[in-house]
Amino acid sequence: MKKIFWDKGHGGSDPGAVANGLQEKVLTHKIVEYGMDYLQANYTGFEQRVSRAGDQTLTLSQRAKMANDWGADVFISTHINAGKGTGFESYIYNGGVSSQTVALQNVLHGEILAAMRQFGNVVDRGKKRANYAVLRETKMPAVLTENLFIDSNDAKLLKNEEFLKAVGEAHARGIAKFLGLPQKAKTAPSQPQQKASAGKLYRVQVGAFSDRKNAERLAEELKKKGYPAIIV
Numbered sequence: 001m002k003k004i005f006w007d008k009g010h011g012g013s014d015p016g017a018v019a020n021g022l023q024e025k026v027l028t029h030k031i032v033e034y035g036m037d038y039l040q041a042n043y044t045g046f047e048q049r050v051s052r053a054g055d056q057t058l059t060l061s062q063r064a065k066m067a068n069d070w071g072a073d074v075f076i077s078t079h080i081n082a083g084k085g086t087g088f089e090s091y092i093y094n095g096g097v098s099s100q101t102v103a104l105q106n107v108l109h110g111e112i113l114a115a116m117r118q119f120g121n122v123v124d125r126g127k128k129r130a131n132y133a134v135l136r137e138t139k140m141p142a143v144l145t146e147n148l149f150i151d152s153n154d155a156k157l158l159k160n161e162e163f164l165k166a167v168g169e170a171h172a173r174g175i176a177k178f179l180g181l182p183q184k185a186k187t188a189p190s191q192p193q194q195k196a197s198a199g200k201l202y203r204v205q206v207g208a209f210s211d212r213k214n215a216e217r218l219a220e221e222l223k224k225k226g227y228p229a230i231i232v
């Protein structure tokens, strides 16, 4: 079971970069949520966690520690750039890194750039290295993505929900490729299997799970199998 740790770049009292009516934290939360949903829908053989399910404030070191303590196999931090430039860039630590880290950056960079270019002529700013805390302090292959600029013409794309979805899904595909996750078998659109469980309602208790999201996932899984479930 591979472990994937997602870091929503900013949150809580730290909105990240703000411009053009956009907040970096809102955009990065959406990208991560789209990515996590895509993995859940299309792949097996993994667990995923996120630095913040809601809008909590976390330090950089807290996020690295969460991933280290859990023993994550990959760490992905999503950000939106600022400084009036244009385009996409990705980062790994500028100290000693494993060949695995370089491989993760390569696959993510390619997937994300290709997805962005479905929406227009997005500039490739390159695969870069920097001394960022989350990259330095994490023990597993870690990549930080800067997904366009919030304070330039790039904002047009960042206001497009389909673009954010495509970027999130590209992150997910990159991670899946890197980890070699098996794809879920495609199932035919729902057959009438409801009858088997007619009258029975499964109650998924949030308290039994570390957070509501996990409870929702189980409820969703039960529904897919034809068992109506409610979260209580």
Ligand SMILES: [Zn+2]
Binding pocket: 009, 010, 016, 017, 024, 078, 079, 080
């Ligand atoms: Zn940021």
